[in-house]
Amino acid sequence: MTDWRDRARKLRREVTALAIAARDSRTPWYAKAVVLATVGLAISPIDPIPDFVPVLGYADDLVFVPAGASLARRWIPDDVMTEARAAAETRQEKGGVVGLVTALLVVVGWLLMGYALWRFLV
Numbered sequence: 001m002t003d004w005r006d007r008a009r010k011l012r013r014e015v016t017a018l019a020i021a022a023r024d025s026r027t028p029w030y031a032k033a034v035v036l037a038t039v040g041l042a043i044s045p046i047d048p049i050p051d052f053v054p055v056l057g058y059a060d061d062l063v064f065v066p067a068g069a070s071l072a073r074r075w076i077p078d079d080v081m082t083e084a085r086a087a088a089e090t091r092q093e094k095g096g097v098v099g100l101v102t103a104l105l106v107v108v109g110w111l112l113m114g115y116a117l118w119r120f121l122v
Contacts, residue, residue, distance in 0.1 A: 013088050014069055015042045020091075021076050021084035031075035038068030040106050 015038065021027055022035040041048070042065045051057040073081060 011066065013092050015039055016091060017081065017084040017088035018069060018072050020087050021080050024080045026080050027076050031072050034068055034072040038065055038072060040109060041065055044106050044110065046110055
């Protein structure tokens with residue numbers, strides 16, 4: 001069980017580092033798009049696939065977040081990721097992982113998608 005907790009902490013720190021790296025001007029736009037989707041999925045209070053759905057319910061947490069993080073890491077320059085990981089480590093030690101602005105962006109994104117879906121259906 002300790003191994004799983006360590007992995008979860010590392011993934012949490014890596015997602016935070018990706019969010020920090022996405023703000024860097026040296027990060028390509030396509031990496032920023034993948035980071036936005038990955039971080040949004042990781043911190044979102046709403047899952048695209050509800051957790052109560054057998055097998056698929058946890059697929060977004062267990063497959064999509066690590067896959068998105070891996071893809072984004074390939075596209076972000078190494079020096080940017082090194083700096084972002086150091087900043088994420090510092091931020092995690094202080095207790096703050098996700099900034100208020102990031103959380104608000106995710107909520108606004110879900111609201112916009114809900115509105116678009118409502119307009120499409122009505």
